Amino acid sequence: MKYFVSHCYALLLVPALFHSLSGGTAAFAQEADEQLAAHQQRARAAEERQDFAAAVREYRALADALPNNAELESNLGVALYFNHEFKRAADTLRRAETLKPALYAPHLFAGLAMAQLGEPDAAVVELQKAVSINSADPLAHTWLGYEYTAQSRFERAAEQMQIAVQQKPEDQDVWFALGRCYLELGKQATIELLHAAPDGGRTWQLAGEQYEAQGNKGKAVKLYSGALERRPDLTELGEKVHAPGGTAAAAKASRDANHDEEDRLYRLVHSYQAKAKEAFERVARIDADSYRAHQVLGDSYAAADRFDDAIPEYRMVLERKPDLPGIHGALCNALSRTGRIREAIKECDAEIAVSPYSAGAYAQDARLHVLEDDHAQAATLLQKALTLDRPPIAVYKLQARIEVAQKRYPAAIKSLTHYLAGEPKDASAWFLLARAYKAAGNSTKMAEAIETYKKTSDAAKGSGEVQRAFHTQRDGDALPGEAEMNGASESSGSHTQ
Numbered sequence: 001m002k003y004f005v006s007h008c009y010a011l012l013l014v015p016a017l018f019h020s021l022s023g024g025t026a027a028f029a030q031e032a033d034e035q036l037a038a039h040q041q042r043a044r045a046a047e048e049r050q051d052f053a054a055a056v057r058e059y060r061a062l063a064d065a066l067p068n069n070a071e072l073e074s075n076l077g078v079a080l081y082f083n084h085e086f087k088r089a090a091d092t093l094r095r096a097e098t099l100k101p102a103l104y105a106p107h108l109f110a111g112l113a114m115a116q117l118g119e120p121d122a123a124v125v126e127l128q129k130a131v132s133i134n135s136a137d138p139l140a141h142t143w144l145g146y147e148y149t150a151q152s153r154f155e156r157a158a159e160q161m162q163i164a165v166q167q168k169p170e171d172q173d174v175w176f177a178l179g180r181c182y183l184e185l186g187k188q189a190t191i192e193l194l195h196a197a198p199d200g201g202r203t204w205q206l207a208g209e210q211y212e213a214q215g216n217k218g219k220a221v222k223l224y225s226g227a228l229e230r231r232p233d234l235t236e237l238g239e240k241v242h243a244p245g246g247t248a249a250a251a252k253a254s255r256d257a258n259h260d261e262e263d264r265l266y267r268l269v270h271s272y273q274a275k276a277k278e279a280f281e282r283v284a285r286i287d288a289d290s291y292r293a294h295q296v297l298g299d300s301y302a303a304a305d306r307f308d309d310a311i312p313e314y315r316m317v318l319e320r321k322p323d324l325p326g327i328h329g330a331l332c333n334a335l336s337r338t339g340r341i342r343e344a345i346k347e348c349d350a351e352i353a354v355s356p357y358s359a360g361a362y363a364q365d366a367r368l369h370v371l372e373d374d375h376a377q378a379a380t381l382l383q384k385a386l387t388l389d390r391p392p393i394a395v396y397k398l399q400a401r402i403e404v405a406q407k408r409y410p411a412a413i414k415s416l417t418h419y420l421a422g423e424p425k426d427a428s429a430w431f432l433l434a435r436a437y438k439a440a441g442n443s444t445k446m447a448e449a450i451e452t453y454k455k456t457s458d459a460a461k462g463s464g465e466v467q468r469a470f471h472t473q474r475d476g477d478a479l480p481g482e483a484e485m486n487g488a489s490e491s492s493g494s495h496t497q
Helices: 007-024 026-031 034-048 052-065 070-082 086-099 104-116 120-133 138-150 154-167 172-196 201-213 217-230 235-241 260-286 291-303 307-320 327-337 341-354 359-371 375-386 394-405 409-422 427-440 443-461 464-469 482-492
Strands: none
Touching (some): 070 104, 104 120, 172 201, 201 260, 201 464, 260 291, 291 307, 307 327, 327 341, 359 394, 394 409, 409 427
């Protein structure tokens, strides 16, 4: 979702900051000599030709000649940022903040640097300060929205993106990010609905709509029938169920039951879906052939399991913007879902190159190496993922698969215990845990895990089609393709009992 700040922004911002030194600060004018003036001119010229390594050298010389000058430290930090030296940029910009806390640019670019380093918590602190100093800059609101998204604080992210699109209504990146926020809020509302009414009529109806959107009318009608069976008051489903091939089931639920909460959550899901659709349509209206427009199409195809259609769309995104984070990862997922594992691994490696601080990128790559039985490389990638910010919880389950394959059963038990603390309803994980306990010789714990596996498995069977309809929304931390690996673990693994 993120992108590097345009170099044009630097050309607008940095010379203006330096102008305040040369024209508005008497101390600088008094101390400046021909050598300092030459450094200033060379720094500006380097920025104009986007030679930020040269700009860094010139600003460093100026900062050394005039120590404790907040504006010069700020200019140096900005140049370091555009030279992709994010750690040094952050350190330099924080010195500028200490010297002059009310200066805008250090907070903004320190936030951007921490974002690029994969540290959203630190980035949010800086960007909140930047917004409080200058609320009129859409860039600050946009990146604060990105970092709220990285923290999974999607409501706050949407608020910032809404401000940004009001300030810059033709920015397709912001509209795209806003649409993504609404999709995530819709997923959260869907999960709330699954928890509030796991076998409710609205849950079955929403699952039916998912299948209908994918073009699977047979499954959709089956689920609509189940919804009407549970909620006879959903009379709008009658036409869908009684269409050719549809058969209404006998009613199970009372018409007088209180369904206020599931109705509220169902409407909330649709509200967020409508807002997301509106935001994505705005992207297409701005430029129907832009990289964001093709990304929207690719994502929509992938959501409908039309991966062969998604692949060319993602390739067109990369033709237009090769360094856009997330696209190589999306292409990796699409290729792996069509069985092109070696091609997929190349895309995952490319995603890591673009997003070296993304735990999800390393985890996705590791999953493919597990599929290729390259457990050593997979383990290395997972260890890297675990050192980064907010690794997906699915990393621990994937790590356990490797540990079981390597017969490191105590380690597998530890990894699965951690995973199941966050995902207690994952039947396949309980099955794998039972195998690990059996191999470790702990029959008591094995029996407990088997019993829990049976309970969670039986609970899922009752509404299997519903669960499958929402498998991509069950957990935002799930890895692409995790569902397929889950099935394989139960069918190919040795029988525990």
